[in-house]
Amino acid sequence: MLQTSGSSQSTPLLQLKDVHMQFGRLAALSNIDLTVRKGEIYSIIGPNGAGKTVMMNCINGLYRPQQGDIYFKGSRINHLRPYHRANLGISRTFQKIELFGGMSVMDNIRLGRHIYLRSGVLSGSFFLGKAKREEIETRRIIEEEIIDLLEIQHIRDKTVGMLPYGEQKRVELGRALAMDPELLILDEPLAGLNLEEVEDMVRFIMDVNQEERWRVTCILVEHDMGVVMDISDRVYVMSFGRQITEGTPAEVQQDPEVIKAYLGEEDIYATRK
Amino acid sequence: MSRVWLPCGHYHQSYAKDQGWWQTPVIKLKMLLLLGIVLLGVPLLLPGYWVGVCTIIGYTAMGALGVQLLIGYTELITLGHGAFIAVGAYTSTMLVLHFPWPEVLVDLGLAYPLSIVVAGLFAGIWSVIFGLPTIRVKGFYFILTTIAAQFITVDLILTQYVSKIGGRAQSIKIPSDAAKIGPWTMSGDVKPYLLMAVLLILMVMVTANLLRTKRGRAWMAIRDNDVAASTMGINVFYHKLLAFFVAGAMAGVAGAFWVSNTSAMSPEHFPWFLSLKLVGVILIGGIGSIHGAILGAAFWVLVGEFLQMGVLPLADYWPNVLMSFTFLKTAFFGLIICAFLNFEPHGLAYRWWQIKNYFNLWPFSY
Ligand SMILES: Nc1ncnc2c1ncn2[C@@H]1O[C@H](COP(=O)(O)OP(=O)(O)O)[C@@H](O)[C@H]1O
Numbered sequence: 001m002l003q004t005s006g007s008s009q010s011t012p013l014l015q016l017k018d019v020h021m022q023f024g025r026l027a028a029l030s031n032i033d034l035t036v037r038k039g040e041i042y043s044i045i046g047p048n049g050a051g052k053t054v055m056m057n058c059i060n061g062l063y064r065p066q067q068g069d070i071y072f073k074g075s076r077i078n079h080l081r082p083y084h085r086a087n088l089g090i091s092r093t094f095q096k097i098e099l100f101g102g103m104s105v106m107d108n109i110r111l112g113r114h115i116y117l118r119s120g121v122l123s124g125s126f127f128l129g130k131a132k133r134e135e136i137e138t139r140r141i142i143e144e145e146i147i148d149l150l151e152i153q154h155i156r157d158k159t160v161g162m163l164p165y166g167e168q169k170r171v172e173l174g175r176a177l178a179m180d181p182e183l184l185i186l187d188e189p190l191a192g193l194n195l196e197e198v199e200d201m202v203r204f205i206m207d208v209n210q211e212e213r214w215r216v217t218c219i220l221v222e223h224d225m226g227v228v229m230d231i232s233d234r235v236y237v238m239s240f241g242r243q244i245t246e247g248t249p250a251e252v253q254q255d256p257e258v259i260k261a262y263l264g265e266e267d268i269y270a271t272r273k
Numbered sequence: 274m275s276r277v278w279l280p281c282g283h284y285h286q287s288y289a290k291d292q293g294w295w296q297t298p299v300i301k302l303k304m305l306l307l308l309g310i311v312l313l314g315v316p317l318l319l320p321g322y323w324v325g326v327c328t329i330i331g332y333t334a335m336g337a338l339g340v341q342l343l344i345g346y347t348e349l350i351t352l353g354h355g356a357f358i359a360v361g362a363y364t365s366t367m368l369v370l371h372f373p374w375p376e377v378l379v380d381l382g383l384a385y386p387l388s389i390v391v392a393g394l395f396a397g398i399w400s401v402i403f404g405l406p407t408i409r410v411k412g413f414y415f416i417l418t419t420i421a422a423q424f425i426t427v428d429l430i431l432t433q434y435v436s437k438i439g440g441r442a443q444s445i446k447i448p449s450d451a452a453k454i455g456p457w458t459m460s461g462d463v464k465p466y467l468l469m470a471v472l473l474i475l476m477v478m479v480t481a482n483l484l485r486t487k488r489g490r491a492w493m494a495i496r497d498n499d500v501a502a503s504t505m506g507i508n509v510f511y512h513k514l515l516a517f518f519v520a521g522a523m524a525g526v527a528g529a530f531w532v533s534n535t536s537a538m539s540p541e542h543f544p545w546f547l548s549l550k551l552v553g554v555i556l557i558g559g560i561g562s563i564h565g566a567i568l569g570a571a572f573w574v575l576v577g578e579f580l581q582m583g584v585l586p587l588a589d590y591w592p593n594v595l596m597s598f599t600f601l602k603t604a605f606f607g608l609i610i611c612a613f614l615n616f617e618p619h620g621l622a623y624r625w626w627q628i629k630n631y632f633n634l635w636p637f638s639y
Pocket residue numbers: 023026028046047048049050051052053054055
């Protein structure tokens with residue numbers, strides 16, 4: 001377990017207050033209150049259909065909750081569209097990979113830098129000084145900071161849609177990191193990976209959370225209890241759209257309700273075979 | 274590694290080089306050769322009639338490039354692109370004929386070039402207006418609004434109102450000295466051809482550059498996955514409108530070019546079939562490829578020419594054939610599009626790419 005304590009850790013980065021989200025008569029989220037602090041890995045666990053992905057969609061703006069408030073860096077962001085929230089520093093990966101399938105790995109990651117590119121339509125049209133410099137600088141950042149970190153040199157010019165699943169997951173992480181986010185949402189980043197790929201991915205997550213260069217706050221939605229209990233600072237447990245409990249991994253593992261509802265089921269608790 | 278195929282054994286030493294346009298001396302030579310053929314070879318070597326045919330190819334390609342940008346790169350299906358060519362054509366015509374240009378500008382031959390710029394801007398804005406429904410409507414219903422663009426613009430506004438300006442009924446006569454650029458009056462075969470070539474080269478350059486910078490990547494991102502695009506910080510609606518603006522502006526310039534190549538402007542030059550044809554052109558040429566728009570246009574126009582050459586001698590035996598020819602030609606192109614969709618779904622551009630790769634890797638083509 002990690003104890004990367006520091007004064008910045010207590011600053012709230014993201015807050016959900018009394019969030020409700022309803023699909024027809026199904027309450028996908030009810031009474032959600034949570035606070036993610038700067039610098040931590042905050043994990044969210046719960047059985048399938050618990051509402052984890054819905055919650056992530058509410059945070060990054062793909063869904064608008066019917067009730068409740070979402071604060072990011074102290075300001076209310078309920079009304080902001082996803083692209084606006086991305087500009088504020090919220091970035092994410094998806095449970096069901098959402099890459100730009102027809103484009104190369106490099107271009108996918110370049111799209112992660114979209115918000116930092118300033119050159120206008122006109123300088124872009126003629127590839128004038130500004131656009132050109134910017135493109136070359138973007139290329140350098142991606143090569144040196146993303147591609148090297150994720151060890152994907154060998155696939156950088158491949159079309160993303162043709163890559164095996166594990167590599168797609170990695171590219172999706174790279175694209176999210178290229179945004180230089182303050183908050184990184186990872187929706188089941190380990191699902192479907194083999195053991196070796198899981199180890200790599202966990203290492204990447206810990207790197208971007210802890211390395212001075214990144215220091216990214218992470219929300220981790222994951223079923224792999226071994227990993228969650230290992231690397232999380234705090235864990236939020238939910239079921240049927242409601243909070244069951246929240247706390248450090250040690251506290252959560254002691255919670256009788258969690259043991260009953262979730263961890264008790266041996267086949268879920270077991271780490272992957 | 275690089276986006277373009279380098280001949281065996283070539284690698285780049287810097288990111289700047291790797292992002293360049295003409296990455297090796299060989300590629301540079303090939304591009305210069307191509308420019309030479311387009312700007313000198315065609316006008317000097319081909320007979321006048323065929324220079325005219327090349328002009329039509331270029332005019333078609335200019336329209337198809339905008340359709341390619343919308344359909345092939347942003348996945349905004351449009352069946353009304355001819356409307357914006359028409360807007361450009363009429364804007365330029367009206368400006369050249371009726372705008373109170375200062376004497377100096379007319380003498381310097383700047384009136385027509387300026388009208389091309391204004392036509393581009395105006396058609397771009399007109400196109401954005403018909404792009405506005407994308408904020409709510411998608412897919413099939415959006416296609417309907419693009420068809421509405423065609424009928425509202427050409428069949429209603431241009432036919433019923435604009436064509437009647439100056440008291441005439443259908444077409445507006447364009448005096449042969451109306452389109453004047455600098456000292457040159459756009460008459461004969463070669464001058465309009467050269468104007469077309471310059472405009473088309475500019476458009477290809479702009480499109481290619483946009484596609485490798487921020488805006489173009491955003492378009493392709495929207496095409497591939499609009500949800501992920503918005504998550505990357507891309508304002509999807511704004512970028513769709515921008516695609517409409519750029520495509521519309523290119524159509525407007527193409528339309529303004531048409532002023533130099535016709536002696537009368539009529540709404541009949543911009544029927545709905547023109548809009549459909551432009552989609553057919555990129556289907557044949559290859560969706561999502563700049564080459565595709567040009568190859569498709571060349572294919573379409575040349576096949577039409579050859580068909581006509583084949584049919585003309587029949588007129589002696591079967592007088593009706595020329596009347597039926599227009600319909601037969603349309604039907605024939607319908608068949609060709611079906612054939613392409615079935616047997617060559619990636620279009621001519623893909624074939625071209627394969628041939629090129631073969632030679633780039635030669636002699637180690639495994
Ligand atoms: N767009 C939607 N429309 C209707 N129901 C939805 C939608 N998205 C999610 N749901 C429902 O919300 C519940 C929670 O789903 P989800 O958040 O995907 O669960 P998980 O915790 O496994 O990620 C499920 O019952 C799901 O069917």
